[in-house]
Amino acid sequence: MPISEEMINRKGARKGTDIPHDVLNLLNQGEIESVNLTEWLAVNHMTLIQHVLPSIGLDHRLGEVSSEIAKQKAESGMKAIRLIGQLLDDVLREETEEKQAKVLQAFAHHVSDSVRCWAAYMNKQSLSTLKEKLAYIQPFAADHHFGVREIAWMSVRESLSLQLDQSIEHLTEWAKSEDENIRRFSVESIRPRGVWTKHIELLKQEPERALPILNLLKSDPSSYVQDSVGNWLNDASKTQPNWVTNLCDQWSKDSDTKATSRIVKKAKRTIVKGNL
Template identity: 40%
Template sequence: MSEIAVDHLVGLNAGRVEARTLTEALAIDHRVLLRAAIPDAAAELTEAVETAQSLGILKRMAAIGAALHQHLPVEARDALAVRPSDTVRGWMCFAIAADTTLDAETLLLAIQPFADDPRFTVREWVWMAVRPRLTSDLPGSIELLIPWTREESANLRRFASESLRPRGVWASHIAALKQNPAIGEPLLEPLRSDPSRYVQDSVANWINDAAKTNPEWARELCERWRVESPTAATTRITARALRSLK
């Protein structure tokens, strides 16, 4: 973090520029960013962000999102969705996820623009924001995400896979998928020869996650794919998927 240029860090904290790396995203002082993004923030919101700053990054984002949902009017929250700061747009992902009145289908529709955001950081925040809600009804969520595997945007196809990885990154594990990864096959099958490397890597990582607790399933799936789909994309996915197995 000490290597981040001072003027760029000032821009990040002022909400004028986007994070170029994960390190830059982690360096942001959310208290300063809040003052820049919402100068007239209510005292309750300011206090919540002050407390959240000391938390780990994922808990921090979730706490700020919940505070925005609770203490900021809807029209003011909506304006944050188009701010230049990718961190502010990330806050919005968690603010939407904090709205427990939304059913899973409505929630996914609401966060879809963030899942297709041009900035990678927002695309990461959004799946982490909604993952707890999606895992609360795994069969239903998988059914809702199947159409996403057919989206034109590689970002949306990748969300369908990444959001329900058995282990994920910075996220709680999904015990049901670790024990029985076949449950997730309806999301993986349509992506087994996806032309996008961004999607390929997610599918491979999904299988690699599952291989740590169910290696035979991973081997059998990859062998079947190699036979049924002898494409360069499938070959790349299966090779990366089994990288942790001897």
């Protein structure tokens, strides 16, 4: 059944209990994307997997995947996405290379943002180098959906933090991209404190390591990128406030733009609050 324009262009409920029944059904069937965080968190991934796997010829894997989801009580949110991505990665290894490629392609381009989130957590164990992992995740980092973009950096953050210098070298090139989503990933993926993730202790103590990326983006025209740069520096200010203050002062002198001013204001918010 075709999805109406009204359904596609809906604003989305503010509370999970206010999500219309037909919207929730379509989300759980993988027929539509979520339009806000409330919907994204409301998706039942157990129900979704029961619709998606048979549709791509993996119905024979449904039992083992569903069993593990139930065992770990991971039917929604980040825990479900991470677990399902890893489970699917494991079961795909028992399929032919042709089937693996077909399934990954189907997941990576699925209409459901939740399914694309699973895909961002797949195909990791077989990738031996950081460069290959970043090449795999790049389309997800550039995805039009906010949820997929967040999962993209979360899925590789541990690998990036374990090879920090090499990561910064690669991400410096990403910071030069014409795509604001890719530029934003170059910063967000290695925030010293991050969101819903482990801290990167080395960057909390030595934030200057990320200067090759930060300097490229100090006057970025995108507010999406500006927010990420400002938040990165605000993270760093909690352990290295003098360094952040000095960098912001230097940027303000070198780059007298609204973009830089906005970044500096965000970067120094914890410092300013502490001085009140």
